[in-house]
Amino acid sequence: AAIQNFNFDHILLNAAGVMCQTKEELDTVLASNYTGAVVTKSATPALREGNPTPRYYEMAQNLGTINSMGLPNAGFDYYMDYVSQKQTNKPIFFSIAGLSKQDNLDMLRQLEASDFEGLIELNLSCPNVPGKPQTAYDFEATEAILTEAFAFFTKPLGVKLPPYFDIVHFDMIAAVLNKFPLAFVNTINSIGNGLVVDPQTDTVVIKPKAGFGGLGGTIVKATALANVRALRDRLRDDIKIIGTGGVTTGRDVYDHVLCGADLVEVGSQLAVEGIGVFERLENELADILTAKGYTSLDQVRGQLKTIA
Template sequence: MPPRLAISPPLLNAACPWATDLTYLRPLYASPSTGAITTRTSLVEGYPHNDAVNTFLFFDASAHDSTPPGPASFPSPETGRTCSLNSFGLSPIPLAGYLDMVRTLAAENPLSTKPIIVSVTGTPASCTQAIEAVEAVARDVSVPLAVELNLSCPNVPGHPPPAYYSDELRAFLAAIPAGCTLPVGLKVPPYTHADQFGMLVDALAESGRVSFVTSTNTLGNCVVMQRDQAVLPSEGGFGGMAGPAIHPLSLGNVASLRALVDERGLDIDIIGVGGVSDGQGYRRMRKVGAQFVAVATALGKQGPAVFDRINSSIGREAKL
């Protein structure tokens, strides 16, 4: 049986722009309302980030009223426009940079038992290399580490999300070293029909090396328009959508995966992510079967205080 995650409270951030470096990761790790943190997804060699193309915005899903791409402040000073659209690829910081951040956080918090999930992607071979690199650091630091293989980014040109394709998915699962001592999970894209869920769970059952699944990443191929023009500066204005607009789809994905994982008797945790911004969203994710709940867009809107607000809401209800 692969190693398991231990996250208490069962709240964390998802891999996202607001987990890029220590200025973001430090307050997330220091928060008593997060039970773990996740780094932004990195490659072994880093990603060729271009500020002119790789950016994001917040928008209102009904009015298509949006901020300019690349809001200047964090957290966002305005309360509307709660959805997000991004054309980010992956982090420009290579994996070695994130491992240095892990060492720093561990040195600053020597008594902490809060896990750090290092999110990575690349080719199957480079993912093996990444897992082994994280495992080597885990032997030298006191805080628990885990690895998330992000197989779901919709914004990398020429590289559609591998988790949509059975052969590619299985190649990445085979890249997880046998006997790995760390929890290793997959971040998957939104699925929309039963065959996709079945394909994923079949592959998970055959692998036997996956500890958790993070569901879901952003929904790709989305466009926000103003005055008949796409707002994002990416080609065609396409980006990955997140926030409240994706919440029903993410709930459906978590519910479907939970049912199939349980039906197959697989001991795999689900991290539910997609549109959670308050206690009600948290409770919905838990109700449909997520052991843990992650936040991304609402983190960008509210900053780390979003976790305090969710925990406070849960605590008030528990006392009723």
């Protein structure tokens, strides 16, 4: 797969937030023989500790995860230092998630002026910072920040989107995104503000926001596929799609590609299973392709059938 001039030798990588907060974790993802790239934890201008713990929980039977991490990260300079000293053949996605438009524009200016030669992912969809709504649910605010960003930004830029749940909203976000020279969109971030109950104790399972948090894993797969498919149908061909959400098996990777994903990210299942997940998923995917007689994922991409 490719995004602009970047080639990816493997379709899988981590989703932002998972195994990417420290340099050691980023090295682990980069060192895997089964990852095509790495994405850094969404950065804010200054280091953040994030929300109080417990702030992450894995549901029984691998149904999924709920988190309200609250954007814990080592700060913009830490990740800039990491990418500037790193020697690697794999593309790096530098994720940023400012708490204001100004923070995002400041970080974009620094990235533009830097020697960083990778891709930039602007996270417009963090659901977990109290008092800060998910920007990409505000179509005017999304258009405003992209307008200001592309007035000076020339490096390959994409956006991380929240899930949408209405056909009109798919139309509206696509109409905004198609106005800009985006390299990619990444869909979906967690389904914001779910709530999980512990049946033994009748309590919520995470502390921040009285138990509300972003959902990931198995239970979000159908929503993720719908968003990948809906955006592939609506966005310009040159805007590539990273499919994220609900990937626990090779079949899930295959389904994302069927719906139009160019690359596929693993979040919850990477947290649950560890770095070995990439080898397992790639092998499971290869077995499916072999069984179906395909020699390349290019034969699968976007080929989802509908019922006449």
